[in-house]
Amino acid sequence: MLVEPSAHGSDISARPRVAGGRVHDDAPDTAADFAHLAALPDGPERDAVRDRLTEAWLPMAHRIAGKFRNRGESLEDLRQVAALGLVKAIDRYEPGRGAFESYAVPTITGEIKRHFRDRMWALRVPRRVQEVRNKVRIARRDLADSPGGSAPSVAEIAAHTGLTEEEVNAGLEAIESFSTLSLDAEMSSSDDGFSLADTLGTCEEAYDVVIDREAAKEGLRRLPERERAILYMRFFEDMTQSRIAECLGISQMHVSRLISRCCARVRHEVLDPQPGPEDRGDNGRAG
Numbered sequence: 001m002l003v004e005p006s007a008h009g010s011d012i013s014a015r016p017r018v019a020g021g022r023v024h025d026d027a028p029d030t031a032a033d034f035a036h037l038a039a040l041p042d043g044p045e046r047d048a049v050r051d052r053l054t055e056a057w058l059p060m061a062h063r064i065a066g067k068f069r070n071r072g073e074s075l076e077d078l079r080q081v082a083a084l085g086l087v088k089a090i091d092r093y094e095p096g097r098g099a100f101e102s103y104a105v106p107t108i109t110g111e112i113k114r115h116f117r118d119r120m121w122a123l124r125v126p127r128r129v130q131e132v133r134n135k136v137r138i139a140r141r142d143l144a145d146s147p148g149g150s151a152p153s154v155a156e157i158a159a160h161t162g163l164t165e166e167e168v169n170a171g172l173e174a175i176e177s178f179s180t181l182s183l184d185a186e187m188s189s190s191d192d193g194f195s196l197a198d199t200l201g202t203c204e205e206a207y208d209v210v211i212d213r214e215a216a217k218e219g220l221r222r223l224p225e226r227e228r229a230i231l232y233m234r235f236f237e238d239m240t241q242s243r244i245a246e247c248l249g250i251s252q253m254h255v256s257r258l259i260s261r262c263c264a265r266v267r268h269e270v271l272d273p274q275p276g277p278e279d280r281g282d283n284g285r286a287g
Contacts, residue, residue, distance in 0.1 A: 026059035027101050034095045053090050054083070057104065061086040064108050071116065078112060085111030129174050135161045136171030219266035227262045234259055 033053050040046040065082035069075050085108035093103050117130060139160045143152035154172075158165045183197040220228060226248070233239045233247070241259070245252040 026057075026063055028056045030056050030100065031095065034093065034100060037090075038095055050087075050090060054087060057086055057090070057100075058083060060101070060104070061108050064105065065112060068112055068116070073116070078115075081112050081115045082108050085109075129170055132163065132167050132171040133174035135163065136168055137175060215270045216266050219269040222269075223262055223265070227258055230255060230258055231262055 030053055033049055033056075037046065037049045037053065040049060061082040062079050065075065065078040068078050086104060088111065089100070089104040089107040092107070093100055097103070117127070136157055139157045140152055143156060143160060144150065152160070154165050154168050157163070157168045161168070163171070183200075184195050186195055220231070223231070230244055230248070233244050234241070239247075241255045242252045245255045248255070
């Protein structure tokens with residue numbers, strides 16, 4: 001259940017708690033509520049205590065979400081993801097195993113990182129590449145922010161991170177994969193309307209014709225001379241079956257049967273070719 005801080009929640013969160021020597025204004029003292037929650041069975045009372053704890057710790061979840069702002073996701077969405085991580089942390093927390101904050105912070109942070117990993121990438125890349133991307137991104141920022149620093153080279157990033165130059169290049173490519181460019185986006189500032197889609201190739205139908213002709217060539221060579229002549233007159237000279245029949249002195253029905261039979265034979269040889277003598281290794285002789 002995702003809720004916003006109420007007046008009651010603000011009162012609870014106003015009580016600071018010392019954790020690791022640091023005082024957090026969003027770390028309320030809720031040890032008693034967690035102990036009470038652990039002792040309750042499922043039911044309305046447990047849900048009420050769970051909601052009260054969520055309200056109390058929600059400011060901390062929002063603080064963690066704020067660390068991930070300006071990364072392509074709205075702060076409100078990040079807060080919702082952080083709130084979901086908070087609810088998971090409350091449900092899984094065991095009071096006897098340490099302070100709640102120590103358990104909740106990595107849980108909420110992990111939930112936000114999973115959100116970026118699974119939802120925010122325009123192109124899906126392997127987790128290993130995502131980890132390399134993060135190392136490259138941080139190293140490039142650190143090197144650029146160092147005194148006298150400038151845009152670092154691939155070699156400099158590799159030396160700084162301990163990665164190979166190939167891995168650095170993969171990380172740099174992954175940085176560009178986080179967002180995509182529309183195919184309708186114009187590639188220049190001119191008025192010609194030249195877009196990214198205009199640079200993409202299309203299927204060339206003529207290639208398919210060339211492939212089909214090469215595939216059928218051997219089958220056509222093996223046909224009897226009269227059948228080859230009939231196919232040539234029909235498909236290359238565009239003669240009608242009646243005209244072919246007159247030229248050969250046979251019936252139009254016979255021409256039709258010959259064309260169908262020859263086409264079926266060539267098609268069968270293309271789709272189910274039989275090995276020739278050189279493929280069998282026996283020079284065509286039967287055993």
